[in-house]
């Protein structure tokens with residue numbers, strides 16, 4: 225295990241020495257950003273406004289060689305390392321105090337081979353980059369539901385989106401990758417080369433190195449799809465959840481539904497004033513196929529009750545992928561998102577959720593329930609390290625609020641709510657929605673489940689010193 229230097233970021237420069245830093249800076253094709261650089265304070269920010277960390281340096285990488293130089297430098301200087309893809313990890317794992325941030329955001333190119341139906345995506349790309357490049361050919365791969373989320377973290381942790389029941393998780397569509405490992409080597413993994421590493425990247429997090437390029441399987445989709453986005457009165461949330469469960473249990477694989485319980489925020493421009501402050505339960509669903517069939521197939525979700533508002537319709541897939549974007553602004557809001565595997569979906573469980581969901585501290589908070597079915601269930605843990613296929617639903621509490629003084633109240637409310645729901649879960653959660661990862665190693669063991677020992681052996685092979693530890697961290701099996 226690498227013993228890290230733990231020093232204040234202002235002193236790191238002194239310890240490492242100006243000459244060493246200058247040599248690193250001179251070698252880079254991208255930029256070395258130090259605390260006195262005018263760009264530093266903008267560059268050190270991540271999506272979650274609650275995270276306020278001061279890295280000793282940010283290496284803004286332009287290419288594979290920059291990533292290799294950064295990894296070698298950090299390892300030799302025994303620095304704490306954070307890897308930044310899209311910067312959307314809720315716990316703020318894309319940054320750190322006093323260490324090095326390897327920032328891949330300048331590496332966001334996407335190219336497509338339409339004949340092979342494959343996309344090649346650099347490690348700092350966001351879903352908007354992927355959708356824009358693939359939709360030119362009427363192709364798509366399952367991504368996330370907010371377009372500026374990073375491809376890297378979402379893929380490495382699993383990846384739930386609107387195509388999940390038809391085409392699987394994002395990580396299920398990962399068929400190859402270029403990775404810079406802790407010893408500074410660039411290696412390729414695919415079904416025929418370093419296969420065990422590919423298995424680990426499919427849900428095992430950023431444990432094994434810096435992924436500089438992802439290769440995804442694409443599928444024909446769009447450009448137009450039918451998308452359901454309907455808001456029903458929250459006074460009937462219990463009944464609506466039972467309906468959602470019954471509907472999803474018999475829905476075809478083309479349909480992936482997300483139920484979201486919340487309150488129409490005061491001042492919202494999307495809803496008429498008389499609805500501000502009204503509790504709602506919304507259904508967001510995409511039909512991955514012919515929009516005409518989709519409209520009929522999704523109609524029951526819209527007709528369940530007289531809607532407060534209905535934004536459903538035929539639209540470009542790229543538009544559907546952005547509908548939630550403005551609800552999750554970067555930097556200005558504070559976020560604590562935590563999930564649980566909902567194993568029991570009886571009426572009692574649904575009522576337990578409904579009785580608490582509308583008592584949120586912040587008007588921006590929602591409870592989201594993702595149906596897990598279809599293709600996700602058909603893939604075994606032998607093919608991917610991801611270990612969240614067994615529940616039929618994933619419940620995620622998204623506490624969102626604007627003011628620092630309300631941090632404690634929002635976080636505590638979320639924890640109490642999830643504690644009360646524990647009887648309906650197996651104790652595991654989706655590691656891309658893991659709060660501040662406060663449980664540490666015990667949660668990794670529980671959530672990785674049967675994949676855990678195999679992941680620890682892989683970690684021992686590729687990162688025995690645990691250089692890459694700011695992630696869903698697996699300790700190397702040799703420790």
Ligand SMILES: Cc1cc2nc3c(=O)[nH]c(=O)nc-3n(C[C@H](O)[C@H](O)[C@H](O)COP(=O)(O)OP(=O)(O)OC[C@H]3O[C@@H](n4cnc5c(N)ncnc54)[C@H](O)[C@@H]3O)c2cc1C
Nearest residue numbers: 309310311312313317318368369374376377384430435695
């Ligand atoms: C607004 C929003 C919407 C979301 N929507 C969804 C959704 O629809 N579905 C879903 O499943 N999840 C969703 N998530 C959760 C999301 O999957 C995680 O937050 C994920 O970590 C984001 O990836 P990122 O690259 O932006 O993260 P970052 O914060 O940049 O990175 C997170 C971690 O990933 C690792 N990492 C990042 N880049 C690399 C790389 N190139 N090589 C190796 N390791 C790397 C590092 O360990 C890092 O700590 C959402 C999150 C947010 C904030």
